[in-house]
Amino acid sequence: MKKFLNQLQFDAKRLFLRNPQYTFFAIAMPIGFYILFTKVMSFGTASELTAFARSYMGSMIVYSVVIGALFSLAALMQHDRQVGLVQTLQLTPSGTTYYYASLITLMGLLNALSALAIMLVAVFVNQVALSLTTGLGVLVIAVLGSIPLMILGVLYSRVQSVELLNVLSNLTSFPLAIISGLWWPLNLLPTWAQAIGKVTPTYLTNHLLTRFLAGQSLPAHDMMGIAGWAGGMIILLFVLATWQKKAKVVIQHGSKESQASVQ
Template sequence: MTNYLYQLKINFKRIILRNKAFFLFDMLLPIVFYLLYTKILPSGVSQQQLQTWNKDYLISMMIYGCLLGSIITTANTLLNDQTSNFKVFISLKPISKFQYYSSLIAIFVTLNLIASITISITGILINEITLPISSIIKIILTNTIGTIPLILIGIMISFAKRPELVNLLTNLIVFPLAIISGLWWPIEMMPKWLQAFGKLLPTYQLSTIDKTFLNHTDLNWFAFINILIWFGIFSLLLLLINKLQGHFGVTK
């Protein structure tokens, strides 16, 4: 247990405290998008419509920030561990591969928590959004836990091992996922067939859960089930890829 806590401490320092890219990319980019789409672009709408839009888009950018951290930051951190031989250093320590990955997941969840809090504070201060503290806490915790399936995607992408391929895969997944699930603009603006596909994605269902807390409506249990199913699928894929790499003698 002591070794595991020590590993958590190391990861917290190198991934959170010393990771400037996280603060500049995972948090600043969603904040810029939020300010752009709520302060600059909206015109010709009533004050009531604007308030609703400001709240809805805040949810989208909180999820988008977690999406960036879960996939891009996760994949690049693990890739860097491989290329810098940090994993070799870990293998010499009395810590299992499961402890290595679980400690990293705990840190990436913490990153998503920080991103969600920071972006929500931006909405509250800049757009004077008023929400009960209980609703804000529920939304932040839901985003933090609900993006764990996305972290599994980041882990799988890191197995590509080549920086150019990892960057290509993260871009091919993150930005289409954000667009199709309606994080950048309302999903209703898309073709019906694309809407049907987008509504199956975990990021869309996560926003659905958040908005039940935002609007104080009944929970959508299908959204919870959807995210659990995606978690199960990604977990199985991760185990399968890991097993295949071991079978073919590929160094993880």
């Protein structure tokens, strides 16, 4: 437990104190979108605006999770690989267990902080009524729904090039926000796009939040879908890690044979 707490403290300083732009980006950008769409670009009666502010709050919470996973987590873990931190930890008796557990814990905390910040903005700016129980429920759904996206961030972190990671993150986050209905209603998209959007983990999480905020039952289909995405991402991550490990061994073996032939 002490080793985990030490790793947690070390990673917390790197994530929150030494790279405040990541935290600011993951929290401030969704808040900016939320205020823009609910206070500037929305029209209707008072009751319609209140209902929209409540539902759009869930959308921006999910969007903040996307940013945190695909930009903050992926960039941090890629940097750790490039400077040799992960390789060094693999040689220690504890391995990388505490490292990954620490980052997952901190990203869960970042997602919870982002969700809490957006809920506070909704309450004080748009007068959205939220009870303590409802707020806690939103935090739980947001954190659980972030698991597939965090695994995707870990998967992207294995990309060698910083430029390629930025391209992948941008090409994933913004289209994902659009096709899953986070920025505007899904029914505005073509039928084929709606069909794709409804199976994305972002839509499933947002749908759970929407129903929960409306006091409705949570569909088991959505929860199973999120679990399925998480399982699929884990399998894909394992396959990629195994392939990269074998490729590295082949390259090292070929290098040794080249050196031997030269000698």
